[in-house]
Amino acid sequence: MCGIIGVIDRQKQKMNGSGIKEALSLMNERGSGEGAGYAAYGIYPDFEDCYALHIFFDNLVEPKSKVDDIIQKWGRVVHQEEIPTKEQTNLKRSHVPWRYFFKPYTDLMTGSLTPGEDIVKRLVMEINSSTIEGALVFSSGKNMGVFKAAGWPEDVANFYKIEEYEGYIWLAHNRYPTNTPGWWGGAHPFNLLDWSVVHNGEITSYGTNQRYVESNGYQCTMYTDTEVVAYLFDLLGRHHKLPSEIIVKAMAPPFWDEIDEMEEKERELNKAIRLTYGPALMNGPFAIVVATHDGIVGFTDRIKLRPLVVGEHGSRLYISSEEAAIRTMDPQVEDIHMPGAGEPVIGRVVT
């Protein structure tokens, strides 16, 4: 089931985490207290040029020294610390959440147009594909961070002191796990570089999508289908440079019957997308919100088997599983509406 919510302030005015915590807790009916998480953009202004690597360590001895070794080969650690937490009675601490602020040596990755990103992606894939046991990178973007754990939304938020962070984009997720309950890594949001994803649903095309991203140099390591969404966005957005509405079209394309009825130019475009990006099409029920530093996009599967509601208020755009969650966060919200199946809802930073 799962509950999701995302918000962007298009003027980049910051919000602290208290509102989204409350909104997410409202959707506890959709969760089971075994996973919740938050992603926030704009929270590390002091380190805005650094990749913020959030890592779960099982302990700070072996896994940490191995991670230190490998990341120091590829770049410079500007600052590192344990992510500040506060013990919660209902939350069992399974890992030590740590953060590095990291600057890659871009000259080490030759032949890449985006060497910094490619180094960080490589590090994430290498650490997570169990070459280093007891370490898991769960956030790797610039001036943003993911905070997640196994527990109810309010406990996870209080654990990470989420109210103390100020961001202009927030995503949050309340999990009802079936596959990997109690595993911190299995909680959402999933993140790679700038991309964060919250997802309600189950991707029936996972095997196909997984093979597609793997043939393009990604490795799926989280035992859950959501991570593939982050990799698809990175591949189609960063590497193929597709505009976000086209990425959504690739993942949740119109039906052939609809395409056949389109004007020639649009028909050719849609046909080209379906032929080229067939393996990126996501099937099965889902509602997804994806964020990067300059915007968020929400969309559902092609027959809308999961709910998605949109609300606007001034410079703020809300996308959520439930209207009530949006109203909790912003009682003055206007223009509540429900987007059609597969229809992208995009909120972009305008400054």
Add this chain to the structure above:
Amino acid sequence: MSLGSVPLKYRIQIDRQQCMQCMRCVDNCSYGVFREEDDGNILIDSRKCTACHRCISMCPRDAINLSERPVDYRSHPLWTPEAREDVINQSRSGRIVLAGMGNAKDYPIIYDRLVLDACQVTNPSIDPLREPMELRTYLGQKPSKLDIRKQENGEIELNTKLSPNLELQTPIMIGHMSYGAISLNAQLSLAKAAAKTDTYMGTGEGGLHKDIYPYQDNMIVQVASGRFGVDINYLERGAAIEIKIGQGAKPGIGGHLPGEKVCTDVSCTRMIPAGSDAISPAPHHDIYSIEDLAQLVRGLKEATEWKKPVFVKIAAVHNVAAVAAGIARSSADAVVIDGFRGGTGASPKVFRDNVGIPIEAAIASVDQKLNDQGIRNKVSVIASGGIRNSADVAKSIALGADAVYIGTAALISMGCRVCGNCYRGLCPWGIATQREDLVSRLDPEVESEHVANLINSWTLELSELMGAAGINSIESLRGNRSRLRGYMLDEGTLDVLQVKPVGA
């Protein structure tokens, strides 16, 4: 000392009380099993029987009974009756044993050890009666990425041009069976069915008879090592062109059409002398290497102004994946893999039963290799060789195929009973024969309906299977091996298929 005769393969018996002496069996059996005596009695020569079931299906009283191997040998696990008989026959003839249809050895069938998935609770299954279900399939090269720019005015501009692709409304096509190997009526029935179901069929290496011209938009014309029937008119008429390097029933050797089946019309269509054996060379003598193949692909494209997709068909052999990767690097648009169960009109038995690998493993390893090399988009993968039902189709696609060819199944839908005597040219069903009286038994109007019914029913079943798995578009089934599980498959095979065992 004489070797003596081998025992009967089949025994035909007539229940004389049931028989009404209508003589339909006498008229229908082209192998001469039945003879009418002067006194109206029917004499039976069981030794001539091929178990084609024509008499049985035509008998109005169900009076005919057939039993297989009515005479026992001393049982022996190694020296089976078949092994002994082949030795006896070859001692006598000094020749290669010919056989028809697909591999007849008792190898395990991987399809039957793979099971499909369905949705329960965590995601809803999709009901194809009430929701859209997309099986439309495009065969041909796809770009690895699109160049799409958003212009200042917000308009989206597409700067990538697509290569020509075949559009199918179902991922099921009819494989290459030549005019010559099968009758014109049989080919006409298949062609009409392909047109009715919006799919394609192959001409085989037998040219394109003018009676098939009305269906040319649904035909894939084949260029094989004998080059029979190939000229520019032929190439231009096809919707696509297929270069046949090998076939699953006889990897490593060329096609065989016995001279008995080369009548005047066949000889004209193939452009060969009437009555001559049409034995295609084992290799193409202009293709001794992969770069030669790339040249031929380009040559055919050049001849047809780059308007048609060109497929390359190979037999599934041990290094099929590497060969397919080589083909993907040419300008070819699809690679057809024919598994070792693929049918044929005539093949040396030793090849049919012993050379090549199963199609299931071949699909998996080809798809994997292309994926690993990042060139899966460059070719479509078409699988053939032993596909018996819609479940086999679904499993083939889940293993990584884009579409399948069916051959034997389409023939069965026209009457074939898989007796395996196609090379003798006496097919009493009018399929694998050129004898006019036999050919006229097959009515293309009726049989095209049967073939179309078969394709439609499999397509419906495929929709239901996809819907149950929560998938509403065929591209989400393709290569989706996480929706398959292996049951009682060994670890090595599971590893090749990249499929988990049941319960995992």
